[in-house]
Amino acid sequence: MRTVYLDHSATTPVAPEVIDAMTAAFRDVPGNASSVHAYGRRAKTLLEESRESLAGALGVSHEEVFFTSGGTESDNSALRGVLAATMEDGKDHLIVSVVEHHAVLAAAERLEGQGVRVTVLPVDADGLVSADSIRAAFSSRTALVSVMHANNEVGTVQPIGEIARIAHDHGAAFHTDAVQSFGKLPFDLREVSADLVSLTAHKLYGPKGIGAMVVRKGTPYRAQVVGGAQEMNRRAGTENVPLAAGFAKAVSIASVQRMADATAQEALRERLLALIRRSYPNILVNGHPTTRLHHILSVSFPWDDYAIDGEALIAGMDLRGVAVTSGSACTSGTLQASHVLMAMGRDERTARATVRFSLGRSTTEDDIDYAAEALQEVVRMAKGRGAR
Ligand SMILES: Cc1ncc(COP(=O)(O)O)c(C=O)c1O
Structure with missing residues (x-):
């Protein structure tokens, strides 16, 4: 049939060039990127090259990008990481849109159970969030606004540049889930001032099980996976270097x-x-x-x-x-x-x-x-x- x-x-599906890049890394770079010996240094070099190439495509510094297991972890970590860092200062309000992926909505619901006040913004018949509804939702306690770049079910693209500006005018950070748009729409963080961004490799012909998170300098954020100093203390755990190399390859193909x-x-x-x-x-x-x-x-x-x-x-x-x-x-x-x-x-x-x-x-x-x-x-x- x-x-x-x-x-x-x-x-x-994973692009053939991505498979080649990962195969080479699995075969030739077996070390742990945290080890100090030559095997480790080699793995670290490949990891950092992959990070650099991702950071370059996004228009941010390499220190602002860390690898995760995918979009779900990035979304969860963005919401929880910011609120964990701001709640002590009385910033305990979170704004999300109703059309977010469940990775955002479920994390928001969990936070609500932990004392965070959550506002869920409506959308119009086309799936767009309105700037007025965001302005009306703010309070002096708003820590974070999370609105996705493009919706996974209907494809509607949100005006994230404008939403980021409104969030900043009100002293809140802005997170966007760019899982569906990255590699498909122009996405340059020199133009869109998002503070946190969620990404995944498997929607752009990269491997499943690796994603990334951008956290811009100065953004309040507390690591959500702890137990090691990897990824600049932002996400503990031995890095998956071959998958990172595959992700970077997928991004470079997408940019062409x-x-x-x-x-x-x-x-x-x-x-x-x-x-x-x-x-x-x-x-x-x-x-x-x-x-x-x-x-x-x-x-x-x-x-x-x-x-x-x-x-x-x-x-x-x-x-x-x-x-x-x-x-x-x-x-x-x-x-x-x-x-x-x-x-x-x-x-x-x-x-x-x-x-x-x-x-x-x-x-x-x-x-x-x-x-x-x-x-x-x-x-x-x-x-x-x-x-x-
Ligand atoms: C918009 C959006 N965010 C997050 C995710 C979750 O990403 P991952 O599958 O890498 O965990 C998806 C996956 O379908 C998605 O479409």
Whole structure:
């Protein structure tokens, strides 16, 4: 059976050059980067080169970047690390948006249980946070604002430059989860003054299990993984040097390919949308019409027109070899309607009847045509059969 992978927002395949870089590191650089002997020094050199290259791509100093196990750890650490450092001074208020990834929302909820006051900002129908709602949420106790750069489910890109400015005007730090946008959108911290940034390698053709966190100089932050002086005392534990080398390689490829990837994927996404609309004119496209990631297409089948069960959609596509998702990768598998789509005002049954296609570097026109045909068949069979 033909297979088509259209779930690049969940994860991307590892680029061959990245595999080569990691293989070389696994084979030739076996030391522990903390050891003082030659093996250790070699590992340390490769680690620091990887850090430098990441820092260069972000426009920050190498001392401001440390490696983590991925986006989830970076998000958790950002929120907990700042609040741990500020609570003693009476700064115990956290602002997050309702469309954040669960790695932010669950960390905020945990902090709330520990006495932090949490404000959750709403979004409009396009998934955008408004500057006015942020201004209204501040108090003299606000320590941190956390708003993601681009949303993983619908692709909406938030005005993080403006949000950072507002946070700073009110004496708060600003964190952004750039897991989905890094390597896809321009992201230069000389222009966007975010204080903390979460990143991961596996969304940009790097390996799973490594991410990074930027903490700009002067930002209040207390390490959340302790027990060693690694990563400039910010994250204890033996560093995974081969994965760091793979991450750096993936970032350097992305910096060359980014524009070409964006142009190609945007054209393919428009082709897919046109094909779906031709058969199903009443579908709703989720996310901001223009300010969104170029590779994500999230469409909902309104309940009143189609009465489709979302699960049947995804299962039907899977049976035809097409990998797509109905919500974020981290929540698929549970039956809850997406918190992002609900926050954007979709009704629950329509939110469930949603397919997110996320295109990648190797996606072709043939893939798109095949996926559109598969969707047409699946919808034809599932239409009107949703559980009422
Ligand atoms: C926006 C966003 N933040 C955080 C994460 C978690 O990253 P990781 O899988 O590296 O833990 C994801 C993964 O889907 C994501 O899309």
